[in-house]
Amino acid sequence: MEVLDAAWLIPALPLAGFFTLLVAGRRLGDPLAGWVGTSAMAGAFLAALVMFGRLLSLPGEERRHVARLFAWVPVGGLQVDVAFLVDPLSITMALFVTGIGMLIHLYSVGYMHGDERFPTFFVYLNLFAFSMLVLVLADNLLLTFLGWEGVGACSYFLISFWFTRESAAVAGKKAFVTNRIGDFGFMIAMFLLFASIGSLDYYGSAGVLTNAERLSTYTASAVALLLFLGAVGKSAQLPLFVWLPDAMEGPTPVSALIHAATMVTAGVYLLCRAAPILVEADPAVTMLIAVVGAATALFAATVACAQDDIKKVLAYSTVSQLGYMVLAVGSGAYVAAIFHMVTHAFFKALLFLGAGSVIHGLHDEQDMKRMGSLRKWMPVTWATFMVGWLAISGFPGLSGFWSKDEVLAGAWGRSPLLWLAGVVTALLTAYYMSRQVFLVFYGEERWRSEPASDKSELTEPEPEVGAPAGGHGGGAAEPHESPWVMTLPLVVLAGLAAVGGLLNLPLFSKTLFLEHWLEPSFGHAAEHHVLATGTKILLGAAAGAAALAGIGIAYVRWYGRRPEENQALEPALLKRAWGLDAAYASVVGGPGRLAASWAAYTFDKRIVDGAVNGVATLVREGGGRLRRVQTGFVRNYALGIAGGVVLLLAWTLARVGL
Numbered sequence: 001m002e003v004l005d006a007a008w009l010i011p012a013l014p015l016a017g018f019f020t021l022l023v024a025g026r027r028l029g030d031p032l033a034g035w036v037g038t039s040a041m042a043g044a045f046l047a048a049l050v051m052f053g054r055l056l057s058l059p060g061e062e063r064r065h066v067a068r069l070f071a072w073v074p075v076g077g078l079q080v081d082v083a084f085l086v087d088p089l090s091i092t093m094a095l096f097v098t099g100i101g102m103l104i105h106l107y108s109v110g111y112m113h114g115d116e117r118f119p120t121f122f123v124y125l126n127l128f129a130f131s132m133l134v135l136v137l138a139d140n141l142l143l144t145f146l147g148w149e150g151v152g153a154c155s156y157f158l159i160s161f162w163f164t165r166e167s168a169a170v171a172g173k174k175a176f177v178t179n180r181i182g183d184f185g186f187m188i189a190m191f192l193l194f195a196s197i198g199s200l201d202y203y204g205s206a207g208v209l210t211n212a213e214r215l216s217t218y219t220a221s222a223v224a225l226l227l228f229l230g231a232v233g234k235s236a237q238l239p240l241f242v243w244l245p246d247a248m249e250g251p252t253p254v255s256a257l258i259h260a261a262t263m264v265t266a267g268v269y270l271l272c273r274a275a276p277i278l279v280e281a282d283p284a285v286t287m288l289i290a291v292v293g294a295a296t297a298l299f300a301a302t303v304a305c306a307q308d309d310i311k312k313v314l315a316y317s318t319v320s321q322l323g324y325m326v327l328a329v330g331s332g333a334y335v336a337a338i339f340h341m342v343t344h345a346f347f348k349a350l351l352f353l354g355a356g357s358v359i360h361g362l363h364d365e366q367d368m369k370r371m372g373s374l375r376k377w378m379p380v381t382w383a384t385f386m387v388g389w390l391a392i393s394g395f396p397g398l399s400g401f402w403s404k405d406e407v408l409a410g411a412w413g414r415s416p417l418l419w420l421a422g423v424v425t426a427l428l429t430a431y432y433m434s435r436q437v438f439l440v441f442y443g444e445e446r447w448r449s450e451p452a453s454d455k456s457e458l459t460e461p462e463p464e465v466g467a468p469a470g471g472h473g474g475g476a477a478e479p480h481e482s483p484w485v486m487t488l489p490l491v492v493l494a495g496l497a498a499v500g501g502l503l504n505l506p507l508f509s510k511t512l513f514l515e516h517w518l519e520p521s522f523g524h525a526a527e528h529h530v531l532a533t534g535t536k537i538l539l540g541a542a543a544g545a546a547a548l549a550g551i552g553i554a555y556v557r558w559y560g561r562r563p564e565e566n567q568a569l570e571p572a573l574l575k576r577a578w579g580l581d582a583a584y585a586s587v588v589g590g591p592g593r594l595a596a597s598w599a600a601y602t603f604d605k606r607i608v609d610g611a612v613n614g615v616a617t618l619v620r621e622g623g624g625r626l627r628r629v630q631t632g633f634v635r636n637y638a639l640g641i642a643g644g645v646v647l648l649l650a651w652t653l654a655r656v657g658l
Contacts, residue, residue: 003054004065007084010051010094011133013043018126025119034109037122041105041129045098052091063088063520064203066139073142080200083139089521092338092514093136093269096345097262101129103489107353108253110485111360121161125257128154132262136269141190141200141208144270148186148234151263152179158258159250171249178243182233182267189226192219202273212276220280227274228289231267235322237296242581245315252356255311259318260349265341268325272334275525279332290330290414294421297323299578301428305435306574309366310355313436316577317392318348320425324407327422333410334522335504335515340403342514343500347391347400350493354385357482357490358440362447368439369563372446377479380487382441384494389437391497393430394547399500401547405540406506409531412539419539423546430550438558446563447479506536 017040025033055063064087073080084090105125112121131150138144153176160172190200196219199206212220231237236244244264248255258264271278271289278286300319307313321344328337359366361378375382391400404426412419481487504514531539557566576582629640 002065004051004086005067006047007051007065007067007086007137008069009047010044010098011084011130011137013040013047014126014129014133016040018123018130021119021123021126025123028119030113030115030118031109033119033122034105034112037126038102038105038109040126041098041102044129044133045095045102048091048094048098051086052095055086055088055091060516060520066203068139077198078194078200080140080142082143084137085139085202086137087521088517088519089269089273089338090137092342092518093265094133096342097129097132097136100260100345100349100493101125101132101257101262103492104253104257104349104353107256107356107486107489108251110483111253111356112251117161121251124154124157124161125253128158128257128262132266135266139202141193141202144273145186145190148230148266148270149183151266152176152183152234155179155247155258155263158254159247161250161254165249168249171243171246174246175243178240179233181240182230185226185229185233186270189223189230192223192226209274209276212280215277215280217280217282220277221282221285224274224278224281224285225288227270227277228285228292231271231326232292233267234270235264235267235326236319237267237292237323237326238299239580241296241300241319242577242584244319245312245577245581248309248311248315252311252352252359255315256349256352256356259315260345260352264318264322265325265345268322268329268337268341271326271329272337272522275334275522278329279525286330286332287414288330290327290411290418293323293326293328293330294411294418294425295323296320297327297425298421298428299323301425301432303574303577304432305428306570307432308368308570308575310358310368310371310436310440311352311366313368313432314348314351314355317351317429317433320429321348321392324404324422324425327418328407328410331407331410331414331418332525333407333413334525335518336403336406336410338518339504339514340407342503343391343399343403343497346493346500347388347497350384350388350490350497351392353486353490353493354381354388357381357486358385360482360486361479365447368436370446371440372443373441374479375441378481380481381490384487384490385437385441387494387497389433391500393433393551394426394543395430395551396544396547397501399497401544402501402505405536405543406504408543409506409536409539412535413531423542426543427546427550430547431554434551434554435558438554438560439563443560444562 017037020036020040021028021033025036028036055065064085066083066085068081068083070082071079072082105122108121108125112118115121128151131147131154133147135144135147135151138147156172156176159175160168162168163172193208194200196215197206197208197211199208199211201207202209204210215223233240244259247258250258278289297320300316300323304313304316304320307316321340325337325340325344328334328340357378358371358374358381361374361381362371365371387398391398394401394404404422408419408422408426411422502511502513505511557569573579
């Protein structure tokens with residue numbers, strides 16, 4: 001049997017972990033349930049590695065295989081199988097989803113230690129991983145949509161994991177509802193493609209990507225816009241970004257899982273998978289995609305500059321970096337989008353897990369202005385966080401520098417204004433990440449003198465009474481380093497964030513490994529404007545200079561200075577995300593609530609319910625009146641029959657003209 005036919009093992013192993021923990025999780029308890037979930041992810045990662053090795057051994061033109069399991073929807077012209085597409089793009093996604101997911105699972109064993117719902121947390125994590133792997137490995141749009149909805153449902157479970165707090169419950173509902181707007185676009189795009197091509201498969205003689213050239217410009221543009229609407233919801237682009245910062249209400253490993261390697265990248269993956277359709281769309285559509293991506297990146301970067309919560313900074317940073325990826329897609333630089341997606345998974349997972357280690361070591365404190373000088377107390381967390389900081393800032397030589405450079409080069413080829421927005425975003429990224437580092441790890445030990453936080457405002461709850469000292473929250477009065485199950489993933493991710501740029505070094509043609517690897521998945525769709533070597537060097541130097549300038553500005557303004565000295569740099573408008581979230585809340589809570597009330601009590605109750613109840617009343621009253629003719633007397637029935645015969649005879653005579 002072909003090795004690639006075993007691709008079903010990649011999602012099957014997390015699914016097996018889910019069922020095992022669902023049945024026996026409580027019996028296994030803490031920490032054994034966590035090790036079962038982590039082992040399932042490790043097995044999925046090994047399976048993905050085997051698939052990668054097998055694909056790598058094949059010639060480029062043969063690196064596409066469909067592993068069919070069974071017919072799922074055999075209805076008339078709609079024939080949909082449960083089948084997995086094994087090609088360079090899907091395996092690239094599967095590798096970092098399973099690899100980083102495994103590290104996050106391992107980290108969670110230590111982070112969630114002592115939580116009374118410890119096994120349930122890993123039930124959700126394994127189900128989330130299964131759904132994400134179905135999404136990226138699916139051979140058709142319908143199966144992709146199944147995984148798409150699965151990660152949406154699991155994100156609701158995970159974000160609102162501590163549902164006894166109202167803020168967590170509201171954040172979960174907000175994420176779920178906001179994503180439904182994007183899902184509407186995805187569904188309509190599927191309907192339109194099936195009506196136009198007659199299939200939902202990606203490839204094959206009737207595949208939507210194989211036959212993308214058959215689509216008219218108008219149809220391709222409509223499909224591209226609808227798929228982009230789905231990506232805007234899932235990948236938190238303007239104007240549907242509001243769910244992602246609130247998702248910080250979930251445990252920190254959830255933030256790392258959702259915001260680094262999995263859910264938020266699903267929209268970018270969908271657009272990259274649909275690249276042949278985007279190529280056939282009107283250029284104005286892809287320009288719109290690029291503009292939204294650039295605007296989102298710049299907008300979120302400005303907001304991150306004024307946040308005090310250590311996780312909120314990283315949340316808005318995620319929105320900004322996703323904007324970079326969407327900018328690359330709109331510029332036709334699909335390889336650059338995937339390259340930045342991979343490097344972002346490395347350094348953003350590292351930063352979120354590092355932030356979780358800080359929260360753990362400071363006993364659930366999240367306000368950066370109540371931290372300071374933690375490098376002395378948490379040396380491993382500090383050293384690894386430094387790598388993530390420099391990588392996301394675009395420091396020359398680290399992974400973020402190379403991937404951002406590719407995105408910005410693609411943006412320059414589309415429009416210098418898009419490139420300028422990207423460079424300004426790069427400067428702001430370096431600034432706000434440096435601000436975070438200086439507030440958390442340098443300066444005074446403000447946690448000694450500052451008043452304790454109002455615990456009702458915290459994202460992370462207090463540990464259980466009597467929880468072991470090594471568990472989440474610890475038991476010491478001073479900051480402490482995290483246990484090895486939390487620091488080991490940090491060290492591994494720091495290494496990946498440092499050298500991840502080697503995947504696609506733009507030095508020589510032979511060092512563009514990722515570009516050559518992804519060529520069978522993108523083909524001519526990845527062909528975009530090629531810049532001269534001198535231009536690329538100048539653009540790279542400008543991006544590097546912007547990163548260094550951002551770090552320098554932050555050093556001057558924040559290093560060794562008290563936070564209250566820089567209040568002018570943190571305007572209230574930026575703290576409130578330019579007021580957009582509040583504006584949405586006022587619209588939904590004001591006119592939106594009134595409209596919903598009108599629909600419920602006027603339209604629904606009087607028109608919809610009135611119509612249903614009216615039909616029921618008509619039938620009931622009609623039956624009551626008809627019942628009166630049922631007297632029970634034979635003579636009445638005989639008279640009725642005779643009358644009927646006379647009427648039928650008269651009608652017959654009238655028809656024949658007598």
